[in-house]
Amino acid sequence: MPIxxxxxxxxxxxxxxxEMLKRAGLEVETGSDRLLFASVKNGNFSILFLRAQDIVRFVQTGAVDAGITGWDLVLExxxxxxxxxxxxFGRCRLSVAVPAASGIKTVADVPNGSRVATSFPNMTKKFFEEQGKEVxxxxxxxxxxxxxxxxxADFITxxxxSGSTLKSNNxxxxxxxxxxxxxxxASKNLDEEQLKELQELASALESVEIAEHKKYLMADVPVDSxxxxxxxxxxxxxxxxxxxAGRDDVVAIHVVVDKSQIYSTVNKLKKLGASGILIVPIDRMVP
Incomplete structure (x- = not known):
C-alpha cells in the first residue's frame, strides 16, 4: 500500500x-490546483494536499503516514x-514583538496582565509561564x-x-x-518497510538540498595551466x-563547484586561457 x-x-x-519531491525523482501528477490528491507514477507514495496546520494532527492520528509542514506547527x-x-526551507522564527514606542526592551519589562495576540497560544502560554510572566x-x-x-492587544507573538512586516507596523x-x-x-505507527521507504525519500531530499548549493562546470583547459x-x-x-581527440595542448575538465564560487572561478579559468566554459545545474548530489 502506498505511503x-x-x-x-x-x-x-x-x-x-x-519542487523538491520532483527534483528528488518522483513523477508527481498534480492536475488541477484544487485537487485533493496527486498520484506518483514511479514511487510508493500517494500525495494529499492539506492545510499546513492540519497536517500535524493527521499524522498524529494516523490518517496520513507522513507529511511536510512547519516545525512551528509541530511544536504548537x-x-x-x-x-x-x-x-x-521555510525558515522563520516565532517571536515576541512589541510596539516600538512601548519602552519594552526585554521580556522582563512586560507588565503582568498584558494582553498578547497570537495564532500560537500553546507555545506563547508556555513561554511566558517559563519567564514567570502572567499574560x-x-x-x-x-x-x-x-x-x-x-x-x-498590547503586543503579539x-x-x-525578514522582520520587514514588523517594522512597517512599528x-x-x-x-x-x-x-x-x-x-x-511521520507517524509513530509506521511499520519497518514504510519507515525504510520514508528514510529513502529523506535521503533523496537531502541530495536535492546539497545539490542546490552546487553547480557542474565543464571547460577546455590548456594542459600547461x-x-x-x-x-x-x-x-x-x-x-x-x-x-x-586530436588535441595534445588542451584537456576537458568536469568539476562540481560551490555556487558562491562560480563567478570567481570562471574569471580565473578565462585568465588561464580556458574556453568552452559551461555551467549547468545539478538536480541531485548523493554523498
Missing part, C-alpha cells in the same frame, strides 16, 4: 515541497510524531501585526522571517520563542580530466 504523504495545499511550502500542536528530516492570550487568525494598533522583536523551518514528519587549475578547483575528489 500517504501530506503536503501543504497552498503557499510557498506547497510550491517548494513539490504537540510533537507526538517522528521528525524524519529538516527540509532546509492574557487573545487567540487570533490572520494579521497579528495590526492588533496592537487596533487596541486588541508571530512568525517572523513593532520590534524582543525575544525569540522558537526557530522553525519546513520538516518531514592544469596544475594551477587543480589548485583552485578541488571539486569533490578533484576535477575529472579527459583528453580531447
Amino acid at each position: 500517504k504523504l501530506a503536503v501543504p495545499n497552498k503557499g510557498r511550502l506547497n510550491e517548494r515541497s513539490l 500542536n504537540g510533537n507526538d510524531v517522528e521528525l524524519v528530516k529538516e527540509m532546509g 492574557e492570550i487573545a487567540v487570533i487568525s490572520g494579521a497579528a501585526e495590526v492588533m496592537p494598533r487596533m487596541g486588541v 508571530d512568525l517572523v522571517s 513593532l520590534q522583536e524582543i525575544a525569540v520563542i522558537a526557530e522553525s523551518q519546513a520538516v518531514l514528519i 592544469l596544475a594551477e587549475v587543480r589548485s583552485f578547483l578541488p571539486g569533490i575528489d578533484g576535477p575529472t580530466v579527459m583528453n580531447i
Whole structure:
C-alpha cells in the first residue's frame, strides 16, 4: 500500500515541497490546483494536499503516514510524531514583538496582565509561564501585526522571517520563542518497510538540498595551466580530466563547484586561457 504523504495545499511550502519531491525523482501528477490528491507514477507514495496546520494532527492520528509542514506547527500542536528530516526551507522564527514606542526592551519589562495576540497560544502560554510572566492570550487568525494598533492587544507573538512586516507596523522583536523551518514528519505507527521507504525519500531530499548549493562546470583547459587549475578547483575528489581527440595542448575538465564560487572561478579559468566554459545545474548530489 502506498505511503500517504501530506503536503501543504497552498503557499510557498506547497510550491517548494513539490519542487523538491520532483527534483528528488518522483513523477508527481498534480492536475488541477484544487485537487485533493496527486498520484506518483514511479514511487510508493500517494500525495494529499492539506492545510499546513492540519497536517500535524493527521499524522498524529494516523490518517496520513507522513507529511511536510512547519516545525512551528509541530511544536504548537504537540510533537507526538517522528521528525524524519529538516527540509532546509521555510525558515522563520516565532517571536515576541512589541510596539516600538512601548519602552519594552526585554521580556522582563512586560507588565503582568498584558494582553498578547497570537495564532500560537500553546507555545506563547508556555513561554511566558517559563519567564514567570502572567499574560492574557487573545487567540487570533490572520494579521497579528495590526492588533496592537487596533487596541486588541498590547503586543503579539508571530512568525517572523525578514522582520520587514514588523517594522512597517512599528513593532520590534524582543525575544525569540522558537526557530522553525519546513520538516518531514511521520507517524509513530509506521511499520519497518514504510519507515525504510520514508528514510529513502529523506535521503533523496537531502541530495536535492546539497545539490542546490552546487553547480557542474565543464571547460577546455590548456594542459600547461592544469596544475594551477587543480589548485583552485578541488571539486569533490578533484576535477575529472579527459583528453580531447586530436588535441595534445588542451584537456576537458568536469568539476562540481560551490555556487558562491562560480563567478570567481570562471574569471580565473578565462585568465588561464580556458574556453568552452559551461555551467549547468545539478538536480541531485548523493554523498
